[in-house]
Every structure is written in structure tokens, then in C-alpha cells.
Amino acid sequence: MVKHEIWTLVGFLIFMMGIVGILISMVGLDFIPLKFVDDVSKVGGLLLRVVMIFGGISLMFINRTKSRG
Numbered sequence: 110m111v112k113h114e115i116w117t118l119v120g121f122l123i124f125m126m127g128i129v130g131i132l133i134s135m136v137g138l139d140f141i142p143l144k145f146v147d148d149v150s151k152v153g154g155l156l157l158r159v160v161m162i163f164g165g166i167s168l169m170f171i172n173r174t175k176s177r178g
Contacts, residue, residue, distance in 0.1 A: 117169050123168065124161070124166055
């Protein structure tokens with residue numbers, strides 16, 4: 110794998126963890142990898158998930174659109 114492909118994959122995984130975390134918390138369940146954030150603060154957990162979504166999208170966008178030269 111090339112370096113930009115790895116970072117795209119990392120961005121996608123961060124994005125998916127954020128989406129899955131929000132969807133699961135809407136149902137009222139706990140997403141185990143992010144449970145430590147919810148133990149501290151529910152609002153902090155929501156903000157972290159939103160940042161994960163936008164951060165993952167940003168990583169994917171930057172790595173897929175930067176010049177290859």
C-alpha cells in the first residue's frame with residue numbers, strides 16, 4: 110500500500126467510528142471503543158464523535174485530492 114492509501118484508510122475508519130458511535134448512542138447503547146469518553150461527559154462524547162466524522166472526511170479528502178507529483 111502507498112502512504113496516501115494508508116491515510117485514506119485511517120480517515121475512513123475514523124469517519125466510520127464516528128458515524129457508528131452516533132447511531133448507536135441514538136438507540137441508547139454504548140459503543141465500547143468510545144465508552145470512556147461517555148463516562149466523563151455525554152456532551153463531550155457527542156462532540157468527539159462529530160469531530161471524528163469531520164476529521165475522517167478531511168483526511169480522506171486531503172489524501173485523495175493532493176497532487177501526486
